[in-house]
Amino acid sequence: MMALERIARFDARRLEWLLRIATAGALVGHGGFGLAMAKRDWVGYFGAVGVGPAAVHDASLMAVVGLLEIALGLLVLARPAPALLLFVVAWKLGTEVLRPMAGEPLWEFVERWSTYTAPLALLYARGWPTSARRWLG
DSSP, rough: OOHHHHHHHHHHHHHHHHHHHHHHHHHHHHHHHHHHHHHHHHHHHHTTOOOOHHHHHHHTTHHHHHHHHHHHHHHHHOOOHHHHHHHHHHHHHHHHHHHTTTTTOTTHTTTTTHHHHHHHHHHHHHOOOOSSSHHOO
């Protein structure tokens, strides 16, 4: 029985690391894409929430969002606190839902589903926090 417990703990740690890397990779990749490419479509996503092209340009919002996503990815990789993981889920849901709001097909939102579920799966794999202190740790 002891060997099975060791294998289960090892597999759980490997699963956690796979989910950390998947979540961090999606965030860093998406943020880097926004930072480096400044894709014109993203101006339309800001427009879906009432932020015009001039404001996007003047405030360098694409760079700010890109850097924020890179930072979130690195934080998830370094220290995936439960509160951070829930924030990442909310952030990704909130930013990706801008696609259909800006007129893109709904499948653009659906096809990115793994970017919402990977941090939730990581939270589940690490165990649901039972105290306020564990939410931050």
